[in-house]
Structure formats: C-alpha cells, structure tokens
Amino acid sequence: MGLRLKFNIVLVVVFLLGLGVTGYISYDLLHRNARDEVLRSAGVMMEAALSMRSYTVAQITPHLSYKLTQQFLPQSVPAYAATEIMTSLREKYPDYWYKEATLNPTNPRDRAVEWEADLVSSFRNQRELKELSGVRLTPTGRSLYLARPLTIRDPACLACHSVPSTAPPMLVKRYGDRNGFGWKLNEVVGAQVVSVPMDLPIRNANQAFLTFMTSLGAVFATLFIILNVMMSAMIVRPITGMSRAANRISTGDLEIPEFSESGKDEVALLAKSFNRMRRSLEKAIELIDRK
Numbered sequence: 001m002g003l004r005l006k007f008n009i010v011l012v013v014v015f016l017l018g019l020g021v022t023g024y025i026s027y028d029l030l031h032r033n034a035r036d037e038v039l040r041s042a043g044v045m046m047e048a049a050l051s052m053r054s055y056t057v058a059q060i061t062p063h064l065s066y067k068l069t070q071q072f073l074p075q076s077v078p079a080y081a082a083t084e085i086m087t088s089l090r091e092k093y094p095d096y097w098y099k100e101a102t103l104n105p106t107n108p109r110d111r112a113v114e115w116e117a118d119l120v121s122s123f124r125n126q127r128e129l130k131e132l133s134g135v136r137l138t139p140t141g142r143s144l145y146l147a148r149p150l151t152i153r154d155p156a157c158l159a160c161h162s163v164p165s166t167a168p169p170m171l172v173k174r175y176g177d178r179n180g181f182g183w184k185l186n187e188v189v190g191a192q193v194v195s196v197p198m199d200l201p202i203r204n205a206n207q208a209f210l211t212f213m214t215s216l217g218a219v220f221a222t223l224f225i226i227l228n229v230m231m232s233a234m235i236v237r238p239i240t241g242m243s244r245a246a247n248r249i250s251t252g253d254l255e256i257p258e259f260s261e262s263g264k265d266e267v268a269l270l271a272k273s274f275n276r277m278r279r280s281l282e283k284a285i286e287l288i289d290r291k
Contacts, residue, residue, distance in 0.1 A: 004228065004236050011227065015220050023213055030209050034201035035144065039133060042146035042194045045086070049098055049192065052085050053078035072170030080107065095140055095197035100150060102190030106161070106171070106180025116147075116193055123149035124188045132191075141199040150190040152183050161189075238267050242274050249278060 056078045064076045074080045079100045086098035101116035112120055115136065123129055132147045152158070160167050164177035183189050245256050258275045262268060 003239070004231060007231060008224075008228070011224065015224075019213070019216065019220075022216065023209075026212055027209050030205040031202065034198070034205040035135075037201050038144045038196050038198050039146065042133070042144060042196045045096065045098060045194045045196065046146055046148065046192060049082040049086060049194070052082040056081040070170075072168055072174055074107075074174075079110065083110070095138075095143070095195075095199075097143075097193075097195040099193050100190055101193050102150065102180075104180060104182065104189065106175050108175075108179065110190070112190060116191065119147045119191045119193065120149075120188065123147075123191060127188075135198065136195075138195075138197075141197060142202070143195045143197050145193055145195045147191045147193045149188045150192055151188050152185055155185060158183060158185065234265075235267060238271065242270065245274070245278075249281065 056076070060081070061076045061078075064073055075084075083098065083100060086096075089098075090096060099116070100110050101112035101120065102110045103112055103117060103120055105111050119132055122132060130148065133145065135142055135144050137143075152161075158166075160171060161180055161183040164172050164181055167177075167181070248256055256278075258278070
C-alpha cells in the first residue's frame, strides 16, 4: 500500500466522520430553526387574533349597544370577530387556521374536537400552563399548533353565559338555551388554537441542508485534489525518485545525478542525507579499488 493511498484513506475517513457529525448537527439545527419560524408565525397570528378581540370590545361593541337591545349582532362578540377575520385570511392561506375551541360553546362551530378538547383538559388540570405547542398530522401534511387557555376573567361575560334567563333574548333565540351556558368566573372554558403548516419551512430547511452538504462535499473534493497534487509534488515524487536511485545504487550503478538540496523541510534533509550517503559510498568503493 503506497504512501499516497494511505494518506487518501485517512483523509476520506476523517472527512466522512466530519461530514456525518456536521450533517447531524446542521440538520437538527436547520429543522429546529424551521420549527421556531413556524412557532413565531403562529404567535403572530395569535397576537393578531387577540388584537382583534380587544379592538371589538373597545371600538365596535360600544357603538352597537343600542342595537343590541333590539337585535343580537354576532359581530359584537370578540370571539366571533376574531374567528371571522381569520376565516377571511384562510381564503388566501387555507392551511393557516384559527379557532377558539370551547367545550360548551354558544356557536356550534366553536365546539372543540377531540384533540382540541385534550388541550382544554390540559389547561384545566394544570392551571399554571400558559401555552402549549406541538405538531400534528393533517390531510395537507404536518402542522404546528399553538394553544393558549380561554379563561373567564371578566364578570361581564357571565351575562351571556351563566344561565339562559339572564342572557340577551336575541342570543337565546339565535343559538338556543342549551349551549354556551353554565360558565363560571375564572374557569377555563376553551383554548385559542392557531395551526400553521410546517411543509414549506421544512422543505426550505431540507433544501438549505442539501445545499450546505453539497457545498461541503465540493469543498472537500477541491481540497482532496489540491492536497494530492501538493503531496505528489512535494513528497511522493521526491521519495519515489530517491527509492529508485537507491535501487540503482544497490546494484552498483553510481552514475546518477544528485538530488536537489534546496529547502529546509524534511524532504530536503532526506535529499542531503542521501547525497552524502552516495558520496561516502563512492569514496568507500574507490578506497577498496585502490587496495
């Protein structure tokens, strides 16, 4: 096994180990960043929904107070307003989804499905929880969800959700007297849930990973060629020449030129030593011939 082959084997093994470690770390980092990016998008949607609720309470409902005595307007309900605006957003981004999932909602469309009910139960059982997030499979691919508890903190909410007799008659007439009642102050009645698709960020992360690994492979291939050329010119070729010269000298052929002794590296020192050995051998042979 030649010196160059040994060097290349060691170089390839080191590269493969480095490529494996680098690939593992970079893949994990890129996918973690993709998840964080999706989580930030979900957080922005959640804050947007909260802003819509606050705007409805502060700017819309007060101006409809007179009409509300004669007619129930769902647009005056913060949850309805936030859900409607987010529904409009889904017309352009169908995979982005917002819901105020409630165990006992006034509006049937807000009723929590099984996995949403599990989130609400978690908030109910662990009151210190302020937020939950995770990944679930949907018909369009993986989706990351962000959920926060819906807690009744304003006693004014109980005017519509305690018992049917105290609720606005128009609300009872529209939705009936069986849903959305029995709520209590400081009770977790549901969860605000935002779902954001992960397919695009994951595809971007995979593309970035592929580009990075391809670039790393190209850099290694370039270095591999450069190192082989340098090793051939600076080490393998001089040592091969000395080996051939040594073989010729061992057969008595001393008619070979001396090697260049320029430089101060190990190969130059080896050339000096070889030339000195050759001259010493010539002198020894001359002394023997004289005797």
